[in-house]
Amino acid sequence: MTGRTIALTLAVVLVLTVTSCPRLGGKEDRSLLKVQEVGVLQVGLDASYPPFEEIDETTGEIRGFDVDLARELARRLDVEVEIVNSGWDGLYDALEANRFDAAISGLVYDPWQTDRVAYSISYFNVGQVLVVREDRQTIAQVSDLQGRTLGVELGSEGDVQGHVLSKRLRDLTLRSYSTPAEVLSAVSQGEVDAGLVDAISARQFIRAGGKVRIVGEPVSDELYVVAVRLEDKALLQAINAALVEMRDDGTLVRLADKWL
Amino acid sequence: MVTARRVKVGIQVLVIVLIMAFGVRPPQPLATLGPQQHVETINPKMGVHTRLTDEVEEWKIKRTLEMVREMGAAWIVEYFPWAYYERDKGAYDWSHPDLVVDHARRQGLTVVARLGYVPEWARPEGSTFSHLDPAHYADFGDFVYAFVDHFRGRVQYIIIWNEPNLGLEWGFQPVNPAEYTALLRIAYARAKEADPQVQVLAGALAPTLAPVGHPEGMNDLDYLQGMYDAGAADYFDVLAAHAYGWKFPVDDPPAADKVNFRRVELLREIMVRNGDGHKPVMITEGGWNDHPRWTKGVRPYQRITYTIGAYELAARDWDWCLAVIPYAFRFPWPARSYQDYFTFVTPEFKPKPIYREVQSYARGERGVEG
Numbered sequence: 001m002t003g004r005t006i007a008l009t010l011a012v013v014l015v016l017t018v019t020s021c022p023r024l025g026g027k028e029d030r031s032l033l034k035v036q037e038v039g040v041l042q043v044g045l046d047a048s049y050p051p052f053e054e055i056d057e058t059t060g061e062i063r064g065f066d067v068d069l070a071r072e073l074a075r076r077l078d079v080e081v082e083i084v085n086s087g088w089d090g091l092y093d094a095l096e097a098n099r100f101d102a103a104i105s106g107l108v109y110d111p112w113q114t115d116r117v118a119y120s121i122s123y124f125n126v127g128q129v130l131v132v133r134e135d136r137q138t139i140a141q142v143s144d145l146q147g148r149t150l151g152v153e154l155g156s157e158g159d160v161q162g163h164v165l166s167k168r169l170r171d172l173t174l175r176s177y178s179t180p181a182e183v184l185s186a187v188s189q190g191e192v193d194a195g196l197v198d199a200i201s202a203r204q205f206i207r208a209g210g211k212v213r214i215v216g217e218p219v220s221d222e223l224y225v226v227a228v229r230l231e232d233k234a235l236l237q238a239i240n241a242a243l244v245e246m247r248d249d250g251t252l253v254r255l256a257d258k259w260l
Numbered sequence: 261m262v263t264a265r266r267v268k269v270g271i272q273v274l275v276i277v278l279i280m281a282f283g284v285r286p287p288q289p290l291a292t293l294g295p296q297q298h299v300e301t302i303n304p305k306m307g308v309h310t311r312l313t314d315e316v317e318e319w320k321i322k323r324t325l326e327m328v329r330e331m332g333a334a335w336i337v338e339y340f341p342w343a344y345y346e347r348d349k350g351a352y353d354w355s356h357p358d359l360v361v362d363h364a365r366r367q368g369l370t371v372v373a374r375l376g377y378v379p380e381w382a383r384p385e386g387s388t389f390s391h392l393d394p395a396h397y398a399d400f401g402d403f404v405y406a407f408v409d410h411f412r413g414r415v416q417y418i419i420i421w422n423e424p425n426l427g428l429e430w431g432f433q434p435v436n437p438a439e440y441t442a443l444l445r446i447a448y449a450r451a452k453e454a455d456p457q458v459q460v461l462a463g464a465l466a467p468t469l470a471p472v473g474h475p476e477g478m479n480d481l482d483y484l485q486g487m488y489d490a491g492a493a494d495y496f497d498v499l500a501a502h503a504y505g506w507k508f509p510v511d512d513p514p515a516a517d518k519v520n521f522r523r524v525e526l527l528r529e530i531m532v533r534n535g536d537g538h539k540p541v542m543i544t545e546g547g548w549n550d551h552p553r554w555t556k557g558v559r560p561y562q563r564i565t566y567t568i569g570a571y572e573l574a575a576r577d578w579d580w581c582l583a584v585i586p587y588a589f590r591f592p593w594p595a596r597s598y599q600d601y602f603t604f605v606t607p608e609f610k611p612k613p614i615y616r617e618v619q620s621y622a623r624g625e626r627g628v629e630g
Contacts (some may be wrong), residue, residue, distance in 0.1 A: 049553060089555050089597060106553075112594050154630070155550065155560025155613040163616075176630065178561045 009033075031232035032077075035101055040080045042097060043070040045105035046088040051204075051259040052106040055085075065259040066104045069123060072251060073104075073226075076242040092117055095229060102239065104232040118230050120239050122223035123252055124199075128158045129218050131187050131195045131202050134211040139194050141216035147171040148193035151183040158183070158196035161219050165196075181205065187212050198222070203260040291318040297326075298368040299334040301622040303575045307335025307372075307585035308604065309545055311359050313344070315592045319538065322363045323609055324590055327430040329367040331615055332622020335583040336369050337419070337544045341377030344405045349381055349399070351365070354410050361414050372544060372585065375447075376429075377403060383431070383607065391431025397443050408454035419500050419544060420447045423466035425477050425483040433489040435478045437486030441495065444487075448495040462487070462496030464544055465527075467504055467519045479619045481516060481526055488534040498539060498582065501527050503546035503570070506556040510569035521546065521570055528580060540582045543574070547586030551601035564617045569628045571621070 035041050045066055047053045053064040062083050074081035084100045093115060095103050108126075110118055132139045139145065146169045152162040154176040166172045175192050178184045178200035187195040189210045195212075202214050226243070228236050246252050308328055315321050328336060340357050347353070364371045377389050382396045392400060408418065423429040424440040448460050465480035472482055484499075499525045505512075508520035516526060530542055547570070548555060550563040558566070567586060574581045590605040606616045620626040 046553070048555075110596070112596055153559075155564050155617070159560070159613045167281075176561075179559060202367065 007021035012135035024204055029231065029234045031101070031229070031236075032234035032238050035077065035079055035235060038079075040082050041070070041074040041077060041102065042082045042084055042100035043074075044084045044086045044103045045070075046091060047085045048088070049106050065124070065255055066106065068255050068258070070102075070104050072246060072255075073102075073239060073242050076245065077238055095227060098229075101228065101232070101235060106224055107227055109223040109225045113227075116230060117227040118232065118236050120226035120228070120236060121243050122225050123243055123246070124224040124256060125218055125221055126224060126236070127197045127218040127220040127222040128161050128196050129199050129202050129214045130216050131184060131197060131212045132193070132215055133187055133190060134213050136193075139215060142219060143169070145169050145172050146196060147173055149173045151175050151177055151186045151195040153177055153180050153183055153197060156180070156198075157220060157222070158198070162196050165219075184210055184212055200260060203256070207260065261449050276390045276608060286614045291322045293362060293366045294322075296366060297329055297369070299329050299332065301332035301334060302604040302624045303332070303571050303622060304334050305574045305581065305583045305621060306333045306571050307337070307370075307583045308333045309337040309444070309585050310589045311339070311591050313339045313341060313452070316364075316498070317489055318359055320592070320609075321359055324476055324605075325363050325367045325369060327605060327609065327611070327615075328369060328589055331619045332370070333589075333618075335372060335585050336364060336589075337372045337374055338364070339374045339376075339422075340407065341389075342375060342382075342400065343377045343379035346379055350402075352406055352410070357411075360581050361411060365414060370417070370583075372419060372542070372583075373411070373415050374419040374422055374464070374544070375407060375542065376421050378431075381538075388428075388431055390429045391433065392440065392443070394442065397446045399459050401446040404447045405450040405454045406453045408458050412455045412458075416457065417498070417542075418451060418462060419464050420444055420496075422464050423476045423502065425465045425468065425480055429466070430619040434475075435483070437478075437483050437492075438490040441490035441492040444492055444495045459497045460495070460540060461498045461500040461544065462492060463498040463527075464502060467502055469517060469519065480523075481530060484527055484530050485534075488536075493534060493536050496539075498532060499527065499536075499541045500544040501541050501546075503560075503584075504544045505546070505548045505566055507558055507568075509562070510566040510573060521566070524581075537580075541578075542582040543570075543584045545588075546570070546585045547583070547602060549598060549601045551598035554598035554601065557598065557601065560613065564614050565629060567614060568618060568621045568626075571618075572628050 045053045047055050047062045051064050052066045053062060056063050062085060067083060069083050070083065086094045087100060091103050091105055092113065130142055142165060145165065150162055150172060152158040152174055162174045166174055177186060180197040183195040183197050184205040186192045196219060206212060226239055310328065312321050312324060338360055345353055345357065361371055378392045382399045383391045425435050427435060430563060444462050451458050451460050463484060465483055466477065467478050467480050470477040470479055472478060474595040503521050503524045504519060506519055510521050512520045512522060514522040514525045524541060524543060529539060531539060548558050548563040548566050550560045551557040570584050574584045587602050590603055591607055593607050594600050605611050
């Protein structure tokens with residue numbers, strides 16, 4: 001390695017270090033410090049999306065998967081949590097306007113928004129999943145659908161993915177239903193060999209005693225993420241670290257099992 | 261020798277660079293008008309609102325309109341902003357609208373042109389795009405004349421303004437049906453002066469329950485009656501209506517205190533009461549939205565069946581309705597909001613299931629319910 005190459009490599013490393021470190025490279029990022037100094041993580045959400053966030057009619061409190069997630073994140077950052085109920089359409093605007101520190105509201109990762117907010121790693125995938133009757137052993141993945149009948153919700157992402165599969169797999173017949181619940185009922189009653197529905201509907205149906213099970217990997221990804229302001233890199237890093245911990249110690253699975 | 265070799269090497273490098281620059285360049289989409297096409301549909305009242313105003317690339321304009329035709333829609337509403345084409349008073353640039361109109365016609369589509377959007381030179385500094393003082397109504401009239409004259413024989417329907425019963429669309433001034441009628445009178449006269457055959461559409465009112473005096477707008481039914489009271493009947497040929505279904509099914513009965521698709525029947529009743537029953541109505545915006553979390557959204561299957569039901573209703577029962585043109589076919593880029601869930605096709609031209617189902621209906625392959 002020549003001296004010039006070494007110098008160039010060092011320069012690149014230095015630039016990457018400076019730009020990725022919240023405390024170097026210009027203005028100090030105080031996003032995490034600010035939360036810790038105040039002792040409160042303010043989380044924005046629109047409490048109209050059960051079971052992720054909804055208002056408990058008895059107590060008037062906001063509850064749900066995202067609320068528990070926000071509490072757990074705050075606990076791991078060693079601060080309290082404050083939930084800020086905000087309209088869905090204005091969530092990103094409210095985040096940018098400093099109404100809260102993070103938005104956790106069943107937000108799907110959206111590449112078109114990455115010029116205005118920064119996203120965490122995903123904490124739940126609500127993409128389309130393949131569902132079969134509980135006692136059915138012959139279908140374990142989408143490639144087993146050849147020659148089968150697949151139920152989908154008309155107009156949904158499952159419908160889109162079903163049509164993609166029907167072009168790839170021989171003799172796959174699609175049958176449309178009005179709602180995911182109808183698809184799942186059709187699967188459980190043997191009306192169709194399998195169904196393609198979103199993960200939330202599938203888990204809720206199973207939780208309610210529906211005789212179906214999810215098989216294989218999700219057919220599509222729809223990733224729920226935490227959003228923070230673009231410049232709040234330190235806070236994002238802390239949230240990501242906490243989410244990784246929660247993934248590794250089983251907390252995310254427990255939350256999903258509690259609410260879905 | 262050394263010099264000759266260098267020249268030879270230099271020429272070889274130059275040739276390689278030229279090949280890299282031009283020969284290896286990926287082929288660019290070539291958009292031509294192509295052969296004359298015709299819309300094949302069982303329901304000639306089917307249309308869809310396009311959004312080509314900000315679509316720069318010609319091949320995307322053409323592809324959009326091809327897909328509209330292939331879906332079975334015969335009508336489009338397209339927005340032609342005054343400010344885009346008359347940046348300086350009297351200096352017109354029709355290059356972009358020519359592209360849109362010519363490609364649409366080549367696909368066999370009928371263009372309904374929505375006119376509005378005030379240029380900066382015609383409004384006070386700091387005002388919004390929809391602010392037009394009466395002192396500049398004549399300037400708008402000049403634009404209408406120029407547009408109709410330029411597109412004579414190519415565009416036969418023009419809509420004067422958009423949702424003037426909303427403060428947002430009336431320069432955040434108090435809305436006023438008499439003022440809109442004054443604008444309409446001038447626009448109508450100039451349009452007919454340019455082409456007596458052109459059909460002038462008025463109204464395009466936003467369906468709203470806002471009471472008289474509300475800062476954000478006026479109830480569309482009250483506003484339409486206000487237009488008639490101001491003498492608007494003499495200044496339009498067709499009433500443009502916006503028919504959004506929100507959460508209600510297509511056949512939900514109309515009521516003055518409810519915004520649903522059939523609210524347009526109440527507008528029609530006002531026309532009849534004012535002696536205008538001989539004029540047709542055209543639905544130039546409307547439809548349903550299937551955003552999973554928007555408060556006025558419906559399930560995807562509902563959006564599909566209601567939309568097809570709306571086309572069918574107009575064809576079967578509404579002989580006074582010229583066309584149903586829901587909003588909107590495709591955006592050039594995502595709106596990043598619930599608005600994206602009004603579309604039939606993604607910005608990348610990926611058809612949504614509603615596109616496939618509407619196409620199937622237009623081909624007679626499916627009924628309203630599937």
